[in-house]
Amino acid sequence: MVAKQTPDMANHIEVRGLRYLRGRRVIFDGVDLDIPRGRITAVMGPSGSGKTTLLKLISGQLRPAAGSIRVDGQEVVRMDRQALYRLRRSMGMLFQSGALLTDLDVFDNVAYPVREHANLPEPMVRSLVLMKLEAVGLRGARELMSSELSGGMARRVALARAIALDPSIVLYDEPFTGQDPISMGILMRLIQSLNRTLNLTSLLVSHDIKEACRIAHYGYVIADGQVIGQGSPEELRHSTEPRLEQFLRGEPDGPVQFHYPAAEYAEDLLGPIDD
Amino acid sequence: MNNSRGLELAVGIFVALGFVALLFLSIKVSNLAEYQEGESYTLVANFRNIGGLRARAPVTVAGVRVGRIAAIDFDMATYSARVKLAIDSDYDKFPLDTSASIRTSGLIGEQYVELEPGGDPDYLADGGEIELTQSALVMERIIGQFLYGKASGEK
Amino acid sequence: MIEALVRLGAGSLGATATTGRAGMFLWRLLAQLPASVRRPGGVVRQLYNLGVLSLIIILVSGLFVGMVLGLQGYNTLVDFGAEGSLGTLVGLSLVRELGPVMSALLFAGRAGSALTAEIGLMKATEQLSALEMMAVDPFPRVLAPRWLAGFIAMPLLAVVFSAVGILGGYLVGVELLGVDAGSYWTNLRTSVDFYDDLLNGVIKSVVFGAVVCWVALFQGYDCVPTAEGVGRATTRTVVMASLGVLGFDFLLTALMYGEVG
Numbered sequence: 001m002v003a004k005q006t007p008d009m010a011n012h013i014e015v016r017g018l019r020y021l022r023g024r025r026v027i028f029d030g031v032d033l034d035i036p037r038g039r040i041t042a043v044m045g046p047s048g049s050g051k052t053t054l055l056k057l058i059s060g061q062l063r064p065a066a067g068s069i070r071v072d073g074q075e076v077v078r079m080d081r082q083a084l085y086r087l088r089r090s091m092g093m094l095f096q097s098g099a100l101l102t103d104l105d106v107f108d109n110v111a112y113p114v115r116e117h118a119n120l121p122e123p124m125v126r127s128l129v130l131m132k133l134e135a136v137g138l139r140g141a142r143e144l145m146s147s148e149l150s151g152g153m154a155r156r157v158a159l160a161r162a163i164a165l166d167p168s169i170v171l172y173d174e175p176f177t178g179q180d181p182i183s184m185g186i187l188m189r190l191i192q193s194l195n196r197t198l199n200l201t202s203l204l205v206s207h208d209i210k211e212a213c214r215i216a217h218y219g220y221v222i223a224d225g226q227v228i229g230q231g232s233p234e235e236l237r238h239s240t241e242p243r244l245e246q247f248l249r250g251e252p253d254g255p256v257q258f259h260y261p262a263a264e265y266a267e268d269l270l271g272p273i274d275d
Numbered sequence: 276m277n278n279s280r281g282l283e284l285a286v287g288i289f290v291a292l293g294f295v296a297l298l299f300l301s302i303k304v305s306n307l308a309e310y311q312e313g314e315s316y317t318l319v320a321n322f323r324n325i326g327g328l329r330a331r332a333p334v335t336v337a338g339v340r341v342g343r344i345a346a347i348d349f350d351m352a353t354y355s356a357r358v359k360l361a362i363d364s365d366y367d368k369f370p371l372d373t374s375a376s377i378r379t380s381g382l383i384g385e386q387y388v389e390l391e392p393g394g395d396p397d398y399l400a401d402g403g404e405i406e407l408t409q410s411a412l413v414m415e416r417i418i419g420q421f422l423y424g425k426a427s428g429e430k
Numbered sequence: 431m432i433e434a435l436v437r438l439g440a441g442s443l444g445a446t447a448t449t450g451r452a453g454m455f456l457w458r459l460l461a462q463l464p465a466s467v468r469r470p471g472g473v474v475r476q477l478y479n480l481g482v483l484s485l486i487i488i489l490v491s492g493l494f495v496g497m498v499l500g501l502q503g504y505n506t507l508v509d510f511g512a513e514g515s516l517g518t519l520v521g522l523s524l525v526r527e528l529g530p531v532m533s534a535l536l537f538a539g540r541a542g543s544a545l546t547a548e549i550g551l552m553k554a555t556e557q558l559s560a561l562e563m564m565a566v567d568p569f570p571r572v573l574a575p576r577w578l579a580g581f582i583a584m585p586l587l588a589v590v591f592s593a594v595g596i597l598g599g600y601l602v603g604v605e606l607l608g609v610d611a612g613s614y615w616t617n618l619r620t621s622v623d624f625y626d627d628l629l630n631g632v633i634k635s636v637v638f639g640a641v642v643c644w645v646a647l648f649q650g651y652d653c654v655p656t657a658e659g660v661g662r663a664t665t666r667t668v669v670m671a672s673l674g675v676l677g678f679d680f681l682l683t684a685l686m687y688g689e690v691g
Contacts, residue, residue: 056559059563061559061562061563081567084565085565085567086565088562088563088564088565089565091563092563093560093563095556095559095560095563096556097555097556099555099556099557099559099560100557100560101557101560101561102552102555102557112564112566113564113565113566116564116565116566117564117565158560161564165564282474282475282478283474285478285482286474286477286478286481286482288482289477289478289481289482289485289583289586290477290481290586292485292586292590293585293586293587293589293590294586295593296586296589296590296592296593296594297586297589297632299593300525300589300592300593300596300622300628301624301628303615303618303619304521304525304593304596304618304619304622304628305525305618305619305622305623305624305627305628306619306620306622306623306624307624307628331623331626333620340620385621
C-alpha cells in the first residue's frame with residue numbers, strides 16, 4: 001500500500017467504469033475520471049447530471065452498481081464502515097448548504113471534528129479552531145449560532161470545518177450556487193489559496209462554468225451519464241463537441257433539448273387523428 | 276454555560292417529579308406498604324368450590340383484614356380446591372375449630388375469605404389446616420335449586 | 431387485473447424492504463446504546479426535549495382523564511350502590527392501562543413527531559451526511575442518545591400521568607360527588623398491587639417509549655430529504671407509533687394478565 005503512494009502516482013483519485021443507477025434511471029454509465037494530486041479539478045455538468053452523487057460515491061456514502069473508485073490507490077467500493085471512516089478523516093467536504101450542526105455555534109461546529117478525532121487539550125483545540133476560522137476570515141464570528149449566519153458565511157464556516165483536520169482532499173459541492181458576486185469572489189480566492197498553501201487536492205462539482213473554469217486546472221464535463229469532454233479550461237472552451245459547446249455557451253436549444261421527450265404536440269392536444 | 280444549567284435544572288425537576296409520582300403511586304395507591312408489614316404464616320383450607328376467589332384476595336375476621344390468599348391449587352386426593360392463606364403473624368391465635376367461608380363483598384364485588392374463630396383451647400400453627408369450610412355461593416346453583424324446588428313443590 | 435397484481439407486488443416488496451431497514455436500524459441503535467450512556471450530556475439534553483417539553487400536555491391530560499374516570503365511574507357504580515369502589519376503578523384503569531397507553535399516545539404526538547422532524551431536517555440539510563463525512567457515526571452521537579432519553583422519559587411521564595389522574599378522580603369523586611375519602615384511598619390500596627399492576631404498567635411504558643422513539647427516529651432517518659418528505663414522515667410517525675403502542679399494549683397485556691381465571 002505504502003509503496004503505491006509514491007509521488008509518481010500523480011492521480012489522487014481514479015474512477016474507472018463507474019456505473020450507478022437510481023431506481024431505473026441510469027445516472028452514470030461508464031465514467032472514467034482522473035483527479036490529479038494537489039490540483040483543482042472541476043467536474044461540470046447540467047443540473048441533474050449526478051454531480052453531487054459523484055462526490056457521495058467517491059466518499060463512499062453511496063455504492064456504485066459497477067466500476068472502481070480508488071483514493072490513494074485504495075478501493076473505496078469494497079471498504080467497510082471502519083475503513084471508510086479512516087479514509088474520510090483525510091477528506092473534507094463542503095456541502096452545498098453548508099450543513100452546519102444547527103444546535104452548535106460557529107466555534108463548536110469547527111471544533112467538532114477536532115474534538116471527535118484528535119484527543120487534544122482544550123487550549124490546543126481553541127487555537128487550532130481559531131487558526132482555521134482566521135483562514136476563512138471569520139474569527140470574529142465564532143460566537144454566532146449557525147442560524148444567524150448568511151449563506152456565504154455558513155459556507156465559509158463549513159469550509160473551515162472541512163479543513164479542520166488538515167485533510168489531503170477537499171470535495172466541494174456546488175460552492176458557488178446562490179452566492180452574491182462578492183462572497184463568490186471570496187470563496188474562489190479561498191479555494192485557490194487553500195489549494196496552494198495546504199497542497200490540497202481539490203475536486204469541485206459545479207454548474208457555474210465560468211467560475212469553475214476560472215480556478216480549475218483541469219475540467220470534466222458530464223452529461224447523460226457520460227464524460228463528454230475533458231481537458232484544461234482552455235481546451236474545453238475550444239472544443240467542437242456539440243453538446244459541450246451548447247453547455248459551455250448556455251444555448252437554450254441544441255443536442256440537449258429544451259423539451260422533455262414527448263409525443264407530437266398536435267397529436268397530444270387533439271388526440272390521435274384517424275381518417 | 277447558564278443556558279445548560281437551566282436545562283439541567285429543568286431535567287432534574289422533571290426526573291424528581293417522576294420519582295415523586297412513582298413514590299406516591301407505590302405508597303399511597305398500591306399495596307407496597309402491606310408487603311413490608313413483614314412476617315406472616317400459612318393456614319390451609321380445602322373448599323369444594325371457590326367460585327370466583329383469586330389469589331391476593333383479602334382474608335378477614337369480623338370484617339377486619341388479617342391476611343391475604345397466597346395461592347390456590349387443585350387437590351387431586353380430595354377433588355377440592357386447596358387455598359393457602361397468608362395470615363399476619365400478629366394474629367397467630369386462631370382456635371383449631373376456626374371455620375372459613377368464601378363471601379362476596381356487595382352483590383357483585385370481589386370475593387374474599389372470612390374466618391370465624393371457634394372455641395377450641397388449642398391454636399392453629401403454621402401450616403395448620405382449617406377443617407370447617409363453607410364454599411362460595413354460586414348464583415346459578417342457587418337459582419337452579421330455587422326453580423327446581425318450586426317446580427317439584429307445585430306438583 | 432395484472433396492473434393491480436403488479437402494484438400489490440411492488441407494495442409488498444417496498445414494505446419488506448422498509449421493515450428490513452427498520453430492523454437494521456434498531457440493531458444499530460442497540461449496538462450504540464452503551465456509547466451514548468458513556469456521554470450523559472447528550473442524553474440530558476434529549477431528556478429536556480422529550481420529557482420536560484411533554485410534561486404540560488401529560489399533566490393536563492392526566493388530570494382530565496382522571497376527572498372523567500371519576501365522573502363516569504361514579505355514575506355507573508352508584509346504580510349498584512358500589513360508589514365506594516370508585517378508587518379501585520380509577521386506580522386500576524389508570525395504573526394498568528390508561529396511564530401507560532394514553533401517555534404513550536400523547537408522547538408519540540408531541541415528542542415523536544418532533545423527533546422525526548428534527549432528524550428529517552438534519553437529513554434534508556445534509557447534517558447527517560456532514561457527520562458521516564467527518565467520520566462521525568450519527569448513531570452513537572445523534573440517534574442513540576435520543577432513543578435512550580425516550581425510554582427514560584416515557585415511564586416517568588406515565589407515572590406522572592397516573593398520579594395526576596388519580597388525584598383528578600379524587601377531586602371529582604370525593605370533593606365533588608361526595609364519595610368517602612377514606613374508602614377511596616383504602617379501595618385503591620387493597621386493589622392496586624405493587625408488582626402486578628404498578629410495576630407491569632411501568633414495564634409497559636418503557637416498551638412504549640422504546641417503540642415510539644424507534645419509529646420516530648427511523649422515520650426521520652429514512653425520510654425523503656425534502657420539506658415534503660419530512661412532513662410526510664412526521665405524519666407517518668404519529669400513525670405508526672400510535673398503532674405500535676396499541677399493538678404492543680395488547681401483546682403485553684396478554685402476557686401479563688393473560689391467565690384471566
